[in-house]
Amino acid sequence: MNIHFKLFSREIRVAFKRWTDALTGFILFFLIAILFPLISDSNKEFLLTIVGPIMMFSAFFASMLSMQNMFKPDFQNGTIEQLMLSKGSFVSLILTKTIAYWLFTSLPLILISSLTASIYFVSGSGILIIQLTLLLSTLTMVHINAFTAAITLGIRYPGALMTLIITPITLPILIFGSKTIENSILGTDISGPLYFLTGMMMLSFFLGPWITASALKISMD
Amino acid sequence: MLPRHKRFLGILVTLIGVTVAIALILSSFQDNLLYYVTPSEAIKKIDDDQSKFRIGGLVEVGSFKRKDGSLQSRFVLTDGIESVEVNYIGILPDLFREGQGIIVTGKFDKMKIFIASEVLAKHDENYMPPDIHALKEPTS
Amino acid sequence: MSIFDMGDYNFYVWSSVFVSMLALFLTYFDAKKKHKDATSTIRNMNKPK
Amino acid sequence: MNLKKIYKYGSPPNFYRFVMKLEPWCLCLGLLMIAIGSIGGLFVAPKDYQMGDAFRIIYFHVPSAYLSMSAYAAMGISSIIGIVWRSNVAFAVAKSIAPFGALMTAVALITGMLWGKPMWGTAWVWDARLTSEFILLLLYLGYIALHATIKEQKRADRAASLLAILGIVNLPIIHYSVVWWNTLHQASTISKLDSPSIVGEMLWPLLLMIIGYMIFFVGVICRGGSAEVLMREKRSNWVKEV
16 A cells, blocks of 8 residues: 555646646646637527536547546656566556556646636536536546557657547547537436446446556567 | 354354445445436436536427428437426437427526437337338337 | 439439449559569569579 | 467468468358349339338448448457457558548448438437447447558557457447337347348348358458558568468
């Protein structure tokens, strides 16, 4: 356990040093979200119909932008190799790293989303549902991002390729996430898509680190 | 704990987690990602303040009316239990006919008539030549 | 009426036939070209100098 | 003993000799079946009672859709074999399947659009079947792009294979999407073989087309896969004979 804690606190310290990474995603999320009401005819009915897709899209976009640096610096300075050789299990170390990464890049988005959602005239429990949806889906997406970042590690300009790999895997989460928000605004049953998101979140938690670890091993040798 | 036990525990926890996750996902499949709702379900939504949605059902035989010289048409959509009156202006797909499965997109107006902005025809998985179809269902 | 005439659906039926056949031929000739390239590369490598 | 056999037939020279013998047979038989099936489908089969002649697109849409999925399954399986047994031949086969599968997926989508436009009234809707087939196309493209981008052969093989294996999850989703959800796309016509929802005189060209496409696919993969094997083994001794 000790080694996980050490890794975790190290990740946090490094993240503070590279605060621009987290901030970029944060600003992007906020800007995309408030841009739509600004540039379109901002009547309540219209904004309420588009809030679901826009929330999901901006979260997807923001997390995608910051993920290129998920393993790259650690790969270059040899930290990943160290982790691989350390006596703790590599898979659980990856999980620790992913969660630390999520705390820095996605948690701020969820906190600010209450503000952005109210720009779209969402109120009361709707905001909570949006935050819950974002919580579940970013927790899933961070594992997908980790996998993609790991598998494209050795490539110099992975941007376009990452998008191509990440889109088909993430698409179901985006669809079901915006479905949840849409249903909660229409006042219909949200349990179906919420179950799906929870299931995907659990699946990515239990399988994601294994897959990411094997992708890293492939990229290393 | 021996490393062997730790590994075993890890695999066990993973398996349980994956099973629960798959169960959750499968249970969500039952009522989710509906491309359309049936007329009976649509009737319940009639008084809600709603956005556009889709209804799928059969065009009731004998209900189709078209205003002469215009694209405006009116028909009743049914699932055998409830029925919904639909109003549509535009070109209908080739498969559209009475008794056919149809999916309409739109919303209810104040007269409880469904104003459709799009009409799509749904085809079932049966293929047969006209003469065999006539033998099977002499009425149609 | 000719048997090639599909009535209103001429365009749809024949263009899907065309697309499918084009795809089959493309894949085959692509594979064939790759094979040819491979053999010629090897022949060049093994040419007595 | 058994494993030894696998290694023997999986070794590049044996594989090469075997598929080069297999290839002409597959191509001839496949093309013959496709030709008979097309003629049967386009001219012999009667019109459908609802769709008229437009239903004839089924003879080109369904085989390519089937093939897009079974090609992915084949790619996934040979990726697994490649990763588990470190078989270079399996990686070569998986790599040569990818562009073919992507093209077949594209053909299935295009012919589906050509069919949907007159019949449904729209070329494209985001229902479960169409969306999951579209995801399949993206997976193929992702595989191809990943393989092409990584310079080092061995790493490219293993990384792309990992992606291919992950994507296998999508196959049952495509297949059962019409059962699990209300889709605009019709349910499967010939999934129940004892009593398909299609009359015999319309069915036989369809079956011929499907099997013909499959055999043709095997033939093309023989050719493409063996080319890939040759390129990988270009420095070894046995290729000098070919």
